Amino acid sequence: MGRTQGQEALTGTDERNAARLSARRAQILDAATSVFADLGYHGSRMDDIVRASGLSKGAIYWYFKSKEEIAVELVRQLLHGEEEALASEERAEQDPGARLSAMADDFARSLWENPARAPLALELLSLGQRIPAIKQHFTDYHATYIAALSGLLRAASGGNAPEREITAGALALAAMVDGWALHEALIASPSGRREGLGEAVAILVKGLRSRS
Amino acid sequence: MGRTQGQEALTGTDERNAARLSARRAQILDAATSVFADLGYHGSRMDDIVRASGLSKGAIYWYFKSKEEIAVELVRQLLHGEEEALASEERAEQDPGARLSAMADDFARSLWENPARAPLALELLSLGQRIPAIKQHFTDYHATYIAALSGLLRAASGGNAPEREITAGALALAAMVDGWALHEALIASPSGRREGLGEAVAILVKGLRSRS
Amino acid sequence: MGRTQGQEALTGTDERNAARLSARRAQILDAATSVFADLGYHGSRMDDIVRASGLSKGAIYWYFKSKEEIAVELVRQLLHGEEEALASEERAEQDPGARLSAMADDFARSLWENPARAPLALELLSLGQRIPAIKQHFTDYHATYIAALSGLLRAASGGNAPEREITAGALALAAMVDGWALHEALIASPSGRREGLGEAVAILVKGLRSRS
Amino acid sequence: MGRTQGQEALTGTDERNAARLSARRAQILDAATSVFADLGYHGSRMDDIVRASGLSKGAIYWYFKSKEEIAVELVRQLLHGEEEALASEERAEQDPGARLSAMADDFARSLWENPARAPLALELLSLGQRIPAIKQHFTDYHATYIAALSGLLRAASGGNAPEREITAGALALAAMVDGWALHEALIASPSGRREGLGEAVAILVKGLRSRS
DNA sequence: GATGAATGAGAGTTCATTCAT
DNA sequence: TATGAATGAACTCTCATTCAT
Numbered sequence: 064m065g066r067t068q069g070q071e072a073l074t075g076t077d078e079r080n081a082a083r084l085s086a087r088r089a090q091i092l093d094a095a096t097s098v099f100a101d102l103g104y105h106g107s108r109m110d111d112i113v114r115a116s117g118l119s120k121g122a123i124y125w126y127f128k129s130k131e132e133i134a135v136e137l138v139r140q141l142l143h144g145e146e147e148a149l150a151s152e153e154r155a156e157q158d159p160g161a162r163l164s165a166m167a168d169d170f171a172r173s174l175w176e177n178p179a180r181a182p183l184a185l186e187l188l189s190l191g192q193r194i195p196a197i198k199q200h201f202t203d204y205h206a207t208y209i210a211a212l213s214g215l216l217r218a219a220s221g222g223n224a225p226e227r228e229i230t231a232g233a234l235a236l237a238a239m240v241d242g243w244a245l246h247e248a249l250i251a252s253p254s255g256r257r258e259g260l261g262e263a264v265a266i267l268v269k270g271l272r273s274r275s
Numbered sequence: 276m277g278r279t280q281g282q283e284a285l286t287g288t289d290e291r292n293a294a295r296l297s298a299r300r301a302q303i304l305d306a307a308t309s310v311f312a313d314l315g316y317h318g319s320r321m322d323d324i325v326r327a328s329g330l331s332k333g334a335i336y337w338y339f340k341s342k343e344e345i346a347v348e349l350v351r352q353l354l355h356g357e358e359e360a361l362a363s364e365e366r367a368e369q370d371p372g373a374r375l376s377a378m379a380d381d382f383a384r385s386l387w388e389n390p391a392r393a394p395l396a397l398e399l400l401s402l403g404q405r406i407p408a409i410k411q412h413f414t415d416y417h418a419t420y421i422a423a424l425s426g427l428l429r430a431a432s433g434g435n436a437p438e439r440e441i442t443a444g445a446l447a448l449a450a451m452v453d454g455w456a457l458h459e460a461l462i463a464s465p466s467g468r469r470e471g472l473g474e475a476v477a478i479l480v481k482g483l484r485s486r487s
Numbered sequence: 488m489g490r491t492q493g494q495e496a497l498t499g500t501d502e503r504n505a506a507r508l509s510a511r512r513a514q515i516l517d518a519a520t521s522v523f524a525d526l527g528y529h530g531s532r533m534d535d536i537v538r539a540s541g542l543s544k545g546a547i548y549w550y551f552k553s554k555e556e557i558a559v560e561l562v563r564q565l566l567h568g569e570e571e572a573l574a575s576e577e578r579a580e581q582d583p584g585a586r587l588s589a590m591a592d593d594f595a596r597s598l599w600e601n602p603a604r605a606p607l608a609l610e611l612l613s614l615g616q617r618i619p620a621i622k623q624h625f626t627d628y629h630a631t632y633i634a635a636l637s638g639l640l641r642a643a644s645g646g647n648a649p650e651r652e653i654t655a656g657a658l659a660l661a662a663m664v665d666g667w668a669l670h671e672a673l674i675a676s677p678s679g680r681r682e683g684l685g686e687a688v689a690i691l692v693k694g695l696r697s698r699s
Numbered sequence: 700m701g702r703t704q705g706q707e708a709l710t711g712t713d714e715r716n717a718a719r720l721s722a723r724r725a726q727i728l729d730a731a732t733s734v735f736a737d738l739g740y741h742g743s744r745m746d747d748i749v750r751a752s753g754l755s756k757g758a759i760y761w762y763f764k765s766k767e768e769i770a771v772e773l774v775r776q777l778l779h780g781e782e783e784a785l786a787s788e789e790r791a792e793q794d795p796g797a798r799l800s801a802m803a804d805d806f807a808r809s810l811w812e813n814p815a816r817a818p819l820a821l822e823l824l825s826l827g828q829r830i831p832a833i834k835q836h837f838t839d840y841h842a843t844y845i846a847a848l849s850g851l852l853r854a855a856s857g858g859n860a861p862e863r864e865i866t867a868g869a870l871a872l873a874a875m876v877d878g879w880a881l882h883e884a885l886i887a888s889p890s891g892r893r894e895g896l897g898e899a900v901a902i903l904v905k906g907l908r909s910r911s
Numbered sequence: 912g913a914t915g916a917a918t919g920a921g922a923g924t925t926c927a928t929t930c931a932t
Numbered sequence: 933t934a935t936g937a938a939t940g941a942a943c944t945c946t947c948a949t950t951c952a953t
Binding site: 332 | 946947948949950951
């Protein structure tokens with residue numbers, strides 16, 4: 064029992080440490096999110112993150128090796144979140160076409176509700192050009208996303224669409240969704256765009272269903 | 276006569292000056308294009324552009340107010356080129372669906388033939404978040420592009436598609452094309468993507484044509 | 488008796504404490520020796536010493552007030568070791584000339600056997616310029632060393648050398664020995680230098696003995 | 700003639716540029732000399748050199764790649780100066796023994812007249828442990844110095860000293876001189892040391908001359 | 912028009928030291 | 933005693949921009 068207690072105590076300490084560690088990292092990541100969103104990656108100085116996080120400069124560097132590592136982690140979390148949303152959508156019991164619409168609507172709503180999200184994502188993802196770890200994260204995520212879309216499209220097409228058309232459709236859908244967000248971030252005052260995405264997805268699905 | 280000669284001489288001088296001016300600007304812009312493509316905007320120093328252009332630092336600043344102004348001009352030229360391609364496509368006498376396919380194919384081919392183009396465009400366009408002039412250029416271009424696509428879609432649909440669906444379709448097409456380029460730039464080794472875009476556009480057009 | 492026991496216990500505790508204290512200090516000093524030898528004083532971080540010592544950062548600072556204090560103590564021990572070697576040499580019953588040769592040979596051998604010693608000593612001793620305690624340690628040691636050398640030279644000269652020549656000889660000997668080590672540390676690949684020092688000392692001694 | 704003038708003009712410009720370049724470098728080197736002498740290499744910040752030089756930080760880095768490069772150049776000049784002194788001493792028409800004495804006296808006088816010189820030299824030379832270029836400079840210089848001393852000793856010994864004794868003597872002389880400077884730098888208050896060096900050299904030379 | 916030396920306000924990162932636990 | 937997370941002042945070096953020539 065003494066041993067068990069010892070173990071518990073040890074585990075307790077470890078757990079508390081792990082909890083503090085991730086709390087601190089989250090604290091820094093949150094600060095970085097809002098700073099990067101405001102100023103952009105290159106426009107943000109470490110001091111801005113220091114100020115926003117309420118920690119000291121040394122603490123930031125205790126938890127992250129560099130500014131770049133913060134950006135990489137932010138991208139990882141961003142894409143991880145998307146993958147989770149994707150997974151929960153996939154699990155839902157609905158007909159595939161409806162699920163695709165729901166996914167598009169969810170995405171459009173998240174763009175709408177969090178207008179800073181698309182610009183931040185664009186900012187971070189563009190870093191992928193010079194930061195291999197970011198490019199890799201996106202590449203992996205994209206593959207997962209395409210696989211999921213392909214599955215839904217295959218189901219939605221009633222099984223009678225040729226595989227290459229399904230792949231093309233999945234790539235098209237993914238491009239459309241990300242391109243939509245890109246435009247959201249890049250256009251001065253996007254308007255009348257709110258419901259568009261769901262509709263656009265519907266059109267694409269219709270095109271896939273209809274035999275030529 | 277003296278006046279005329281004077282004017283002619285002056286005009287001659289002006290023309291020569293104007294020619295030199297745009298030759299120099301082009302020289303700088305070319306250098307900046309390759310430097311930005313290699314190193315990214317933030318990774319490039321003015322000295323890199325100086326070296327690549329074969330001019331002096333003072334000369335660069337004689338022709339451009341700042342590094343930012345170079346980027347803005349590069350974006351302007353990039354989008355101007357796209358608009359011209361668009362206009363020439365529109366003028367072509369073909370059926371609208373074929374024209375859309377041709378546009379998509381041209382775009383896909385240009386991505387294929389010039390693999391540095393999409394990354395560079397992404398790099399420059401993301402600057403739009405902090406450089407209003409770039410955002411404005413893109414916003415204007417986008418409006419033009421959507422207008423053209425709407426026209427083609429309206430014609431392609433035989434005039435019996437509701438206007439809001441046409442708008443949604445145009446936005447979807449534009450998003451898809453730019454999203455395609457975005458993925459081209461962001462994915463480690465894009466493969467089997469070459470013909471996809473034309474096909475994807477075809478699917479979308481089919482979806483627009485078919486009545487539910 | 489209770490008191491006595493208490494005292495004994497206390498003494499026992501004290502002794503154990505003192506033993507642990509010096510063990511810990513030695514542990515730290517050993518670590519610092521190898522770290523400083525590898526990286527130099529300014530190139531070494533406290534974390535390097537922490538890692539090399541196997542202790543925690545707090546422990547290092549429990550036993551030493553600062554990085555500087557570690558360097559000072561290292562110098563103290565280094566010079567203390569030299570003084571002890573000197574003392575044991577002096578005690579030896581031999582003729583003075585032979586003792587000088589023996590000292591030189593010992594020194595040369597220690598340089599040979601421990602090639603990191605001269606560079607480390609140079610590194611630490613140069614700190615004397617900015618760390619008064621180190622300068623003082625060296626000054627004291629030097630005085631002792633000169634006194635010993637003078638004694639040996641006086642004896643070796645058969646008592647008929649003028650005192651000022653003896654002093655000059657002692658200073659010269661000391662300079663030569665330390666200069667030898669300096670060159671050992673500063674020359675890329677010292678070669679054919681192994682036996683040189685003994686010979687050099689012999690020449691100097693010969694010069695002192697011979698009447699002009 | 701026009702051509703000649705053009706050439707002259709060009710040469711004139713080049714010369715003026717070269718003159719300004721070395722004037723600036725000297726300005727920086729002078730500043731660094733006094734700053735390093737006061738604060739030591741590691742104790743000096745670039746800002747100190749900036750302030751002492753009267754130039755801007757950018758200018759320093761225009762003329763020197765790094766702080767380290769400044770130190771290397773300082774060492775190069777220091778040793779170059781020694782080599783020149785050596786060469787001029789060698790050329791002098793005197794008997795070799797007298798020349799050695801003169802060299803020792805000169806060295807002792809320069810230590811006496813410029814008390815900051817030995818500490819600075821020690822400071823810079825110790826950097827050789829971590830800066831290969833410095834180590835190389837010293838190694839080269841040392842070889843030259845040993846060669847010159849060997850020549851003088853060979854002449855002074857009347858040609859009847861064995862070569863290995865001459866080499867040992869040269870190494871001994873060099874070590875003694877540098878060790879002397881080392882002690883000058885490292886001892887709190889060197890006293891009665893002024894004439895010692897010349898005398899010490901004389902003893903050594905006497906030792907070399909006398910047959911055993 | 913053209914040159915390139917000069918400017919100087921930062922930028923990211925380091926690291927000796929402290930202190931709550 | 934011992935730990936290691938936290939501090940923050942300093943540091944070297946960068947680079948867009950200017951301006952005397």
